[in-house]
Amino acid sequence: MPELPEVELLRKKISGKATGKKISGISRDKSRIFQVSESTLRRHLTGNKFDSVYRRGKYLFFQISNGYFLVLHFGMTGELEYFKGKEPEFSRLVVCFSEGHKLAYTSIRKLGKVYIVKDRGNFINEKKLGPDALRIKKREFLTRMEGKRGIAKTALMDQSLVSGIGNVYSDEILYQAGISPFRKIKSLGRKRLGEVYKTMKRVLKTAVRKNGERKEFPLRYLIGRRREGEKCGICSGKIKNREVGGRSCYYCPEHQK
DNA sequence: AGAAATGTTCGGCA
């Protein structure tokens, strides 16, 4: 599920529920998503509470009352469930609150990551995470993009340039902006880059506002039409699929130039 | 049965 809008929705869904409550214990499985030992995890969480939940790109940072952070990345299939009673399927980490509810980090494919870090800024630097796509200012966006030599789609997905955009939303932004995914960034003038910036903000905000319900997205969106030969929702073209950097890229050759 | 799926990282090569 998770690109920026989905991770933001997870944050909204659980931040009010998982914060301010004493953590009575945790349980976890043996998958290699964990970048921290079970004992360290337990030591930092048990007896403490989460103060707040912050998102940067596709990462969530749970501020722990001892000053550290529980950092979650969701890979391709990560989710969060706040529950009571029966544990959700594919739970990898479960945080138990003493009032009775639990928070589960679930992941089918186990491609996510779980960390405990002391300093959020250091972590962001180490991971070379660029500014968040919903917070980056236009100036900063233009400067960063103008230094790139690659193609538009790859640049949008580059987490060190701008963080939060993945395969689906990079396609969506370029589709809405009418720019070919294979177009070199260098060939886009300031004006076109400015349009990409505006479109990026609009698309991501719309996705968050629609609560990730893809059926609720405007009809002219590419999401929901990600199939070869599908009718374009903007012009009379047909959707094409081509592999880019090992990922499948959907676009409309008719109106994306 | 085989392929595809919303991500990251690393080694290798130009």
Added chain:
DNA sequence: GTGCCGAACATTTC
């Protein structure tokens, strides 16, 4: 240093 490619990670779903 930058960009691009393929592979690896792991599992379910179509």
